[in-house]
Amino acid sequence: MVDSESCPPQITLAFPIGEKDFFMAGESASKVKSTLQQLGLRQDIIKRVAIIIYEAAMNVVIHASYGQLEVHVDPEAISVQTEDVGAGIPDIDLAMQEGYSTASDEIREMGFGAGMGLPNIKQCSDELSVESKVSKGTKLKAKVYFTSKAYA
Ligand SMILES: Nc1ncnc2c1ncn2[C@@H]1O[C@H](COP(=O)(O)OP(=O)(O)OP(=O)(O)O)[C@@H](O)[C@H]1O
Numbered sequence: 001m002v003d004s005e006s007c008p009p010q011i012t013l014a015f016p017i018g019e020k021d022f023f024m025a026g027e028s029a030s031k032v033k034s035t036l037q038q039l040g041l042r043q044d045i046i047k048r049v050a051i052i053i054y055e056a057a058m059n060v061v062i063h064a065s066y067g068q069l070e071v072h073v074d075p076e077a078i079s080v081q082t083e084d085v086g087a088g089i090p091d092i093d094l095a096m097q098e099g100y101s102t103a104s105d106e107i108r109e110m111g112f113g114a115g116m117g118l119p120n121i122k123q124c125s126d127e128l129s130v131e132s133k134v135s136k137g138t139k140l141k142a143k144v145y146f147t148s149k150a151y152a
């Protein structure tokens, strides 16, 4: 018998990210969380993946037009990818800095725009790549390995 923790099945979950869909980030994070829990995966890894999904999808909703979220589970890692059509990020190093945000006053009034989403994603990921083309869109890929050490 195969132990599900040491060798989880390969699965892909995909979610469209609609324009101004402020609920999809939380909803997709919860759906993925329960799927990963059913697979018996480590709780700290599930938590990190849920944070990555929420922050990456929220960025598409807030800063881009629309896109797609994909989550892949393979024997080594969980990969989270968002791809969007939108304004793009002119300076990715700047965008990665804590506290940097271009969010509008309206978005800030909704409680977003602290400039902590990308730094949070980086902290939760073992590997992160962000590629962007101004006026076209952004692609974010994050990976969390099952061999990743737990941290508080
Ligand atoms: N998908 C994206 N498309 C265009 N710009 C983006 C995208 N994701 C991030 N950015 C840019 O990078 C900046 C920093 O993103 P980050 O997630 O760290 O902060 P935030 O979304 O502004 O605030 P918070 O995540 O704390 O609510 C954003 O303000 C925006 O300028």
Ligand SMILES: [Mg+2]
Pocket: 055, 058, 059, 116, 117, 118
């Ligand atoms: Mg953000």
